[in-house]
Amino acid sequence: MAVTQEEIVAGLGEIVNEIAGIPAEDVELDKSFTDDLDVDSLSMVEVVVAAEERFGVKIPDDDVKNLKTVRDAADYILKHQS
């Protein structure tokens, strides 16, 4: 069963909370990981791998750079989930 954008954002919220300690509800579509959510480039790697596991997608290193906002990540996962 494919997940919805809402479910992905909620999932990313839990992941970001676990890794960066930001409240899960602060993770909204238009937030930037690095500028708004205290997720630096290395924490982003951890977020990406946690998201891979949770949503069953592969996010190669080269694509990580393009995931600036929560929306970018959610769209990527929506598009690539099996």
Added chain:
Amino acid sequence: MTAKIKPAQGSPYARILGVGGYRPTRVVPNEEILKHIDSSDEWIRSRSGIATRHWAGPEETLAEMTLEAAGKAVADAGITADQVGAVVISTVSHFMQTPALATEVADRMGAGKAAAFDINAGCAGFGYGLTLAKGMIVEGSAEYVLVVGAERLSDLTDLTDRSTAFLFGDGAGAVIVGPSDEPAIGPSIWGSEGDKRDVIAQTVPWDGFRVGDVSQLPLDEDGALKFPALRQEGQTVFRWAVFEMAKVAQQALDAAGIAPEDLDVFIPHQANVRIIDSMVKTLKLPEHVTVARDVETTGNTSAASIPLAMERLLATGKAKSGDTALVIGFGAGLVYAATVVTLP
């Protein structure tokens, strides 16, 4: 006819009996690194935890640093140098390809005709050497083995490369491994992932200078040839270290039958505090486990980092003899080696 061959007589088990380290006298703060790259002290500390590192001077050669560390390890083990039956040195920065650094060290330390050879297992070199030493002692081809990680990575650092200039340091760490009646070194979980051999590598092979197409060689701004250096794909290495190496560390604990609660000390390769912190989290190590964070003042010294960190934890009383420690090294190859040991 097939005659009956008498095998060597080894010890039932092996253990680390002593440890010693040498750190070069010159301490290099981040401010000095900033002369060559566009960065900041704050960025370097937040992404790597590194505040200072030691860089060797001309007198602090690999052999001199190793002899200092080895002398301390021999004394700490309570043996004499002539009892050492094999010298194994892991290094990637010994620029004299032949003979091996280990032969000079064996001779000058007074280990007589000890077997002596170098290995190249990058930042997993200590674990690789330890695994070899354990095998030799249990099989009976040596009673005491000196295992060393020795590096002058400053010689292989491109000061203008933003992803490595702040990372590397110099030093030597040594242990004496010898016989034991009790198991004191667990099973080694070691291996390689050669499909990732390009993610940490020397910029050009030595013979690139001889046969290579000059257009392939690294040049500085003035068009002069640059000495080879270590380069890496930082994010790829970080991802691998954080996720794959936590699994390897867990396997080493499982293989040794050690639960996280039984562990006293965690000494991962000192590459980056962020990698260390992430591994501690993934492995769910309890609060009471002492975690080595020597990288903050030593930088990444490749194969030397684990014995250097071990020595400092013991010297500062943060760990004590008899403690149970998980050690894991990982790096260029990519290669890795993890095991559980009893501290000397």
